Amino acid sequence: MFKQVVAAAVMVMGLSSLAHAADEQAVNRKDPYVMVEKAAQLAFDDLKAQQPQIQKNPNILKDIVRKDLLPYVDYRYASYKVIGRNLPKTTADQRNRFVEAFKNYLVTTYAQAFTQYKDQKVAFERDSLDDNGRPQRIASVKARIIQPGGQDISIIFKARLNSKTGEWGVYDMVAEGISLLSSKQAELEGLIRQKGIDSVIETLKEKANESITNKSADGSK
Template structure:
């Protein structure tokens, strides 16, 4: 339950691909996307009550094109990358993306009008990796600060998220440890298959 809540917090401030443009800073990307995402969810509320699977469509359209899932997948694989073929790498990326879509959709269906505030704009000073904070406020619960690791693509110059840190715990590092453990018990092809078929 706690894990689902953490994932939910990640989604609450996730990223809308339509709004991502070269001139947007990582701070603007988060702010604009948070507003766009939850406007969409509010608009679809009645439909979501009877058809929660619609959240998959929202995730596909509003989140995934702006999540740096390829970079995250490679960071998760770490040392295993050197031993993998090109096909194995591509299959893992596809499976990781599928896993994230289902995870995000499940988490967003738990959304209950939390209030989100975003870190104000500030200079990035040419950095390509920038941490951006957001605060989740819940009634009768302490505020939670989440740090998003934003990465700027060298070619497109777009900023996308590849990790989040909450209460000092990196979700990417947690997933990397889990994947490494599973690979040690079987192999990369089996883990890739398992990720693709997991239903959240």
């Protein structure tokens, strides 16, 4: 069930294609709600348009994720959260290599989730604002995946304001109450403590290099 709701979350957060260059410029990173909603709208159009190519070569989804999703994901902040209490014991080089490996691992994870795309519809809600009508430094963008004939799925995208750039980046997705970031932190923080960060980096690299399987085509994975 967790993999299914994460797949739905990733599909909502899939972002615009570089083929939509003009639209990409219109994605406003100064407002987390506008950013996620606009990006999601562009994503569904892009995924739908590329389905014939994706069916033939699912690894195209990795390219889509790299171009369309990563610019709006704060993967460095997420990486540091995953390293957790091990962070002070790491060198700058180890942290940089972990961030790069974790980023590529996310690309593969998200790309595989995109194979669940079935032209679902999405409804968004806004979280509470501060006294000046602005979102807090951490914003929750709530969404509901509407599945005809099935139960709707509740998704919350957690976004963080970068105080230096004034732009927002998504760092976590909470699907039906389950945090993707927390689950990865629980999984990898312990491995870093047991085997060392260098070993975990190599494991992430291996997982990142795995090919995407088109689930809708064979239904076996």
